[in-house]
Amino acid sequence: MVAFAFTRWPGVMPWNFSAAYALAFCAGLYFPTVLAWMLPLATLLVTDLLLNAFYYRFPWAGFPAGILPNYIGYAAFIGLGILFRSKRAFWKLMCGSLLGAVVFYVISNTAAWLTLPQYSKTFFGWVQALTTGLPGYPPTWMFFWKTLLSSGLFSGLFIGSMKAVESMEEAKETEEEKEEEPASDEAEEPAAS
Numbered sequence: 001m002v003a004f005a006f007t008r009w010p011g012v013m014p015w016n017f018s019a020a021y022a023l024a025f026c027a028g029l030y031f032p033t034v035l036a037w038m039l040p041l042a043t044l045l046v047t048d049l050l051l052n053a054f055y056y057r058f059p060w061a062g063f064p065a066g067i068l069p070n071y072i073g074y075a076a077f078i079g080l081g082i083l084f085r086s087k088r089a090f091w092k093l094m095c096g097s098l099l100g101a102v103v104f105y106v107i108s109n110t111a112a113w114l115t116l117p118q119y120s121k122t123f124f125g126w127v128q129a130l131t132t133g134l135p136g137y138p139p140t141w142m143f144f145w146k147t148l149l150s151s152g153l154f155s156g157l158f159i160g161s162m163k164a165v166e167s168m169e170e171a172k173e174t175e176e177e178k179e180e181e182p183a184s185d186e187a188e189e190p191a192a193s
Contacts, residue, residue: 001043008047010055016146020044021104022154024074025097028081030162036078044074069111073104090163097155098148105144106130112140 004023007013020040027040048067077100084096113119113129120128133140 001039005043005047008051010051014146016143017150018147019150019154020074021077021101021147021151022097022158024077025081025100025151025155026158026162028078028083029085029093029159030081033082036082037075040078041071041074044071069108070104072111073107076100076103076107090159093159094152094155097151097159101144101148101151104151105147109140109143 004019007019013019023043024040027036030036031039077097080096080100080103084093087093087096109129110126113126114121116129116134118134119125129140130144131139131141
């Protein structure tokens with residue numbers, strides 16, 4: 001969590017590239033349920049508060065409301081992780097992470113469409129919020145691309161690491177079982193004669 005918190009500081013990672021999505025999803029996959037909800041969300045909240053205090057300096061009155069859609073998105077990642085616990089194939093877990101990126105993107109950009117007066121409150125205004133965004137800013141599809149990329153990359157690393165550990169543990173258990181079998185057979189033979 002400390003290493004993750006460090007990666008949130010501006011300039012440490014490329015712009016709009018974050019391990020937060022994968023952390024939330026994998027917390028849902030691998031942490032006990034209570035910790036899955038508490039640990040990532042608390043870490044995100046503390047780092048957001050610190051970033052606001054020392055870097056961004058948004059007015060405190062508007063700060064919590066402005067990040068609420070992101071936390072709804074992070075909660076969706078955690079919920080998807082919990083939902084995908086029983087699906088153990090690597091590709092299924094990666095699909096869950098990428099689905100989370102889509103959900104996060106739709107939630108955050110829909111919130112921007114609903115709250116920013118620059119967007120018309122029509123279907124086409126919502127499509128603009130999901131694709132080109134506001135004039136003078138990078139298109140929102142670039143945010144989506146980086147969300148998908150960082151979620152896929154970090155989830156792949158976290159899930160791959162867990163799969164490697166699981167595989168090593170299974171191999172070790174299989175080895176131990178094989179070593180115990182001949183010893184028990186040899187012990188039985190002298191007793192029978």
